[in-house]
Amino acid sequence: MSEIKNVFDMIEFPKEGVLSKTIAEKPAGEADIFMLPKGEKISQHTSSRDAAVLILRGEADFQLGDEWHRVKPGDWFFMDAGLPHAISSVDDLVFLLTLFGS
DSSP states (O other): OOOOOOGGGGOOOOSSSOEEEEEEEETTEEEEEEEEOTTOEEEEEOOSSOEEEEEEESOEEEEETTEEEEEOTTOEEEEOTTOOEEEEESSSEEEEEEEEOO
């Protein structure tokens, strides 16, 4: 069954830390929004699944492999499974993470 959700209505910022909300979870993949207040970080990690990220709000420094990139609303990128990545929010940050496969 199809369901329309407004991602912007789901946004809420924690006072500290990272808040994520699952939008959809199916055998083919998963979509989540992540909300990080200004100055919050997600340390370097990897994923066992391919993923895509779409920046919806704010700016951040995003590490992909050995390189850091300043990302802003509208920026989209794909990450192969196993790619080391990390995030440091410059502003209140919201991004959509889509994970592929199970």
